[in-house]
Amino acid sequence: MLVFAKIKSLQQKIKSLKKGNSIGFVPTMGALHEGHLSLIKQAKKENNIVVVSIFVNPTQFDKKEDLINYPKTIDYDLSLLKSIFCDIVFTPTAEEIYADNIQSQLFDFDGLEYQMEGKFRDGHFNGVGTIVKRLFEIVKPHKAYFGEKDYQQLQIIRKMVEKHLIPVRVIGCDIFREEDGLAMSSRNSRLTKKHRTVVPFIYKTIKYAKKKFGTKNALEVTNWVENEFKHQPLLKLEYFEIADEETLLPVKNKDPKQKSRAFIAVFADKIRLIDNISL
Numbered sequence: 001m002l003v004f005a006k007i008k009s010l011q012q013k014i015k016s017l018k019k020g021n022s023i024g025f026v027p028t029m030g031a032l033h034e035g036h037l038s039l040i041k042q043a044k045k046e047n048n049i050v051v052v053s054i055f056v057n058p059t060q061f062d063k064k065e066d067l068i069n070y071p072k073t074i075d076y077d078l079s080l081l082k083s084i085f086c087d088i089v090f091t092p093t094a095e096e097i098y099a100d101n102i103q104s105q106l107f108d109f110d111g112l113e114y115q116m117e118g119k120f121r122d123g124h125f126n127g128v129g130t131i132v133k134r135l136f137e138i139v140k141p142h143k144a145y146f147g148e149k150d151y152q153q154l155q156i157i158r159k160m161v162e163k164h165l166i167p168v169r170v171i172g173c174d175i176f177r178e179e180d181g182l183a184m185s186s187r188n189s190r191l192t193k194k195h196r197t198v199v200p201f202i203y204k205t206i207k208y209a210k211k212k213f214g215t216k217n218a219l220e221v222t223n224w225v226e227n228e229f230k231h232q233p234l235l236k237l238e239y240f241e242i243a244d245e246e247t248l249l250p251v252k253n254k255d256p257k258q259k260s261r262a263f264i265a266v267f268a269d270k271i272r273l274i275d276n277i278s279l
């Protein structure tokens with residue numbers, strides 16, 4: 001496994017390997033877990049060379065405190081990546097990526113950016129678009145892998161690729177969960193023991209909401225979810241929303257012609273967790 005911190009040396013290596021090989025790319029912010037590894041394993045199956053980036057991107061954090069507290073476990077990450085035979089790891093500094101201008105580009109994602117996460121995380125998707133576009137320009141992968149765990153992000157990246165004519169195939173990957181249903185996330189490591197025991201409630205609730213959406217409309221299901229969280233003093237519901245999978249616009253009723261998904265964001269003390277389920 002080769003590890004590069006500099007763009008130039010990474011690009012030289014990729015260029016020398018590219019001929020006849022397909023390059024799969026998995027961008028991450030590190031603090032790796034089985035969810036990340038599932039993306040990398042899929043990329044390994046579908047490409048000859050897999051590049052993983054580890055970069056905690058400052059421009060996508062709307063809260064400084066969240067950026068500072070974001071878990072960083074680079075030695076452990078590298079040993080995990082080695083154990084699953086990752087080919088290349090890119091670990092740039094913020095300076096290498098942004099030079100002296102740590103700022104987001106402004107994007108128009110045709111409104112996807114104003115829904116759900118966009119209402120609560122100011123500038124987040126401009127930050128995501130900026131870093132993913134930059135990493136695509138550096139790595140120039142054939143395929144790039146993103147988790148459905150961050151479903152809105154996945155749709156926004158698809159939109160960016162389409163609008164900016166970026167020659168990469170974006171592949172969405174299933175959500176990887178703990179045995180108790182909790183969606184794996186780097187942030188889970190920051191949960192207190194007390195909170196860790198209650199957070200499986202998030203997936204349990206959206207799974208039940210899915211069942212209810214068969215007979216009840218979106219408003220009734222949302223009211224039910226909001227009420228359930230009122231009985232959970234350790235968790236604070238930020239939003240629950242049923243939305244169209246493509247447009248991410250709110251859906252009112254179940255319609256067999258429309259693919260919809262339930263999205264949720266919850267605070268467990270200061271740790272913000274998101275999840276979603278296809279309905």
Ligand code: AMP
Pocket residue numbers: 027028029030035036038039145146147148149150173174175176177183184185186
């Ligand atoms: P992050 O390091 O949180 O930026 O995540 C890097 C990539 O891994 C993103 O495409 C995420 O959607 C994906 N990812 C994170 N957690 C999971 C999970 N539990 N299951 C599937 N993909 C995930």
